[in-house]
Amino acid sequence: MQLADLFAERARNARPFEWEPEPEGDIVSLAYGLADPALFPREELIEAAAQAAAANGSRLLNYASPDSMLIDQILAHLQQQGVAAERKQLLLGSGSSELLNVLPLVLVEPGDAVIIEAPTFLGAVNRFKASGAKLLGVPVGPEGMDLDALEAILQTLRADGRRAKFIYAIPTFQNPTGTTMPLANRERLVALAAAYGTLIVEDDAYGELRFRGEHLPPLAALSNDWVLRVSTFSKILAPGLRLGYAHGPLAVIERLAAFKTSGSGGPFLTGMVARYCADGRLDAHIAELRALYARKCDAMIAAIEQEFPKEIRYVKPDGGFFVWCTLPAGMSARALASHALECGAEILPGPSCYADGSGDDSFRLSFSFQPEDRIVEGIRRLGRAIRGMM
Ligand SMILES: Cc1ncc(COP(=O)(O)O)c(C=O)c1O
DSSP, rough: GGGGSSGGGTTOOOOOOOOOOOOOOOEEOOOOOOOOOOOOHHHHHHHHHHHHHHHHHHHTTTSSSOHHHHHHHHHHHHTTTOOOOGGGGEESSHHHHHHHHHHHHHOTTTTTTTEESSSSSSSHHHHHHHTTEEEEEEEETTTTHHHHHHHHHHHHHHHHTTSSSSEEOSSSOOTTOOOOOHHHHHHHHHHHHHHHTTTEEEOOOSTTTTSSSOOOOOOTTTTTSEEEEEEESSTTTTTGOEEEEEESSSSHHHHHHHHOOOSSSSSSHHHHHHHHHHHGGHHHHHHHHHHHHHHHHHHHHHHHHHHHTTOOOOOOOSSSEEEEEEOOOOOHHHHHHHOOOOHTTEEEHHHHOTTTSSSSSSSEEEOOSSSHHHHHHHHHHHHHHHHHHH
């Protein structure tokens, strides 16, 4: 008799997520989408915490619902984005990750079809997989998800008498490709979801961080019935706060709330963030972040132009954290990742972004974390590694 025999099937090979150890020595890591700590508003957050404790400490430090001030601020922000969400259609969570993790409990039985982008953010997708979902990948091109390929999958499922439980999409500054879906495609995507009766889960982690081009409405602004949108304070304020939210159809929100582990969403945390955000301060902070990430992105692109052989193709993003690169035929991103480490640079190889482990012809670079001079140095080292392999 083994203890391990007691585990549920989904837990048999499960392991806790562990941060990769920082590479040792002088390595420039361009692998991870970490926010730049240089702009964490430390002093203002301390001040906001003191204000929350002084103004409403006996409620916010007790078991309580989230601070209604923050709920009001989020609803007003959604309205500005063209999303008409009511209070009861909004649910806060410990990062958007918590809400994405709970989602399969509400929607997925083992064997159910879930449509994802290929490549995508595996942090969310691995949880869908653990619930027994059958993942169906749709290629991502320069304009986001390939909607002809998506429609073909939806038709095949329908011919089988099935519906996909949901489509997980990151239409704005996608992780990992940095691509953004144009308006016409957004309209077609929500029309497809409605026609085939499937929910879109719009992950909008980076949507606020546009530093070029015209603002586009989130999918949630285009459909009240078939879009659940998740968003987060991680990229616009600080990921260590662990604060995200979901909004969308009431029936889905109510069920997510029922399965969420912590009922309230952190009364004190929400009280603190609400006081920080008051008087348009968050908007001013986001404007600063956009300018910072624009400079870093430009530094990375200029370095790529200078240091990479012309055979390397890349996508220039209009916002977000990432630049996606594609290698010429015959070159392996995994092999490049190991050789790059020897040359003093770290990248995220494509297979870490594909649920089926494919994508070894591509890799992701992140310009969010490193200072500009380190970005340039990292790309120089990477260029050397690439030329060494070609
Ligand atoms: C697309 C995407 N969604 C969600 C998250 C997680 O965000 P949170 O910190 O809100 O859990 C990330 C973080 O990297 C992300 O890239």
